Amino acid sequence: MNYNTYDCIDAGTENCPCYLALTGDCLICSRLQGKDCCDCNWRGVCIYNEFVQGNRKVNNPRAEFEAKILEKKFYLDDLVIFVLDVGKGFAIKASHPGSYVFLRGRESSHFYDLPISVMHADVEKGTIHVAVKIIALKTKALLEESERFILRGVYRNGIQGVSALRPSRTKGQKILLIAKGIGVAPAILTANALRRQNKVDFVLDTEKISTELIHDYLEGKYKIGDVKEEINCSDELGTIKYLTLNNEEDQKDLLRLLKKENYDCVSVLASDYFVDTIGALVRKTLPEAKFANSNNFRICCGEGICGACSFVNDAGETIRMCKCQRKE
Template structure:
């Protein structure tokens, strides 16, 4: 595998240096990763070691919990709910970026009920956050018990919900292809809004499976120039229908970026198809790492591929291929 340019999503923020610096596991700083010399893999204009020294050789204070009142609750299907909650202007403004997510739980539950949930939308005028929750297990079933007017305990902001963010930030005045399946429609919206704000034409391929209908139609009307609905994947492979659509779109449009919000099996298969068709097209996708703390401490997000490199995916920002290639995803 080629050289991997990577970054830490928190570098230069109020949360850096984090607890990884205290244990010699910093993602970027060589001296805070156990080495005796300065050899930053990707200098961002901020010396993490100097920040650590200035903070009395301690980690900065981590994310805080916020009590957010539920302003709207809509149950779209048997296992999908949309919550809109009121939050502080600071928290809302920090969650406007593509890849933003939070940890949420009921105030009467323990921290082990913290659930990572992608941001669907933010409203900085009214200071609200909107999230879509797929009811699947104990944590999300506990959230479904919350009623209108009650409080949701929110921890944030977190930002590494998307891999390949640099590709999204760079594209302007171009044509972009966005693919989303199931609950992946939620993290697609901030990406769609950002690309639209940079004068990009957005073509969306939407797979509602396993739902009957889309829950983001109003956003697609605003930010997408074209929406194509189809079944994207079957038995772990891109369907012939979707493959033909991709061939047509890539052949007849000068597409600069393909972005996918789906399970890793589709993220990976789509990435391979796009590479085979045109290696100049940039690629990004949602980050489906299993997250528990969001700070790289618990180890749930760590992944080691064939290159034997440890990646803490709740913090490490990299190209999707370095995460998806060389691992078993079926």
């Protein structure tokens, strides 16, 4: 893999070394790629040493377990929130920006596993909240389950550029989260993780999403007004602005907001179309700002094995986007 362009999201975590180490395909470690010398750029704990010391096994493989459905609430006919009992330890791990899990009903086979972002992690209660937009086979099958989901996780790579949104790295910053559709779910998790130490503003396009959900999940820290109304709660709490992202006039509003606030970091959590168009606007207006966006690749195993998420770069290397983080 091109070390200068990508990092592995799991490198140095409790899930490293992973399955890729077993077959000589580690994304980071040259020794675990079969070379006889160490020439990696990794600055954390030595992955090769961990692998040898750990009897050449996968460290903490993510196991499936049954998560009780504590609550199921419809916000729209095709938008449903599930509250799942996962235990405190899991909820803590799931509270970081970019976290997602795989879910399926108990009667469904593995083919129905689907990646779903963590929208809220309640560490005290040991629960996570997920929002599902019902589209076709896999999401419809989830609705059939009334008691327990088969859950696997936590996976970390739901956001590209997530290092700019880590609570440990962001203090006293101005952050803008631009979200549309189900991208609102990872935006809510990110905002709740960051807003105690930073000023976090929102630009939301609520097409296909209910404003009641936003009101419920931003925990009363932001006031919700009429569409297109900007409400200043206080300097610390930030603002929410409702815009239609593909409307030209609204894009001018966004441009004005970017110039006025001069954000340290902007994140676009939406489809690739908006990541590209709004992302270009952001990069042109605030070239110094860090940029993060939703990881919209087709994710199937999340472990770097199946190849569903991969693409071949200009150097002919296969890059697996469930594991890879672009370097900023």
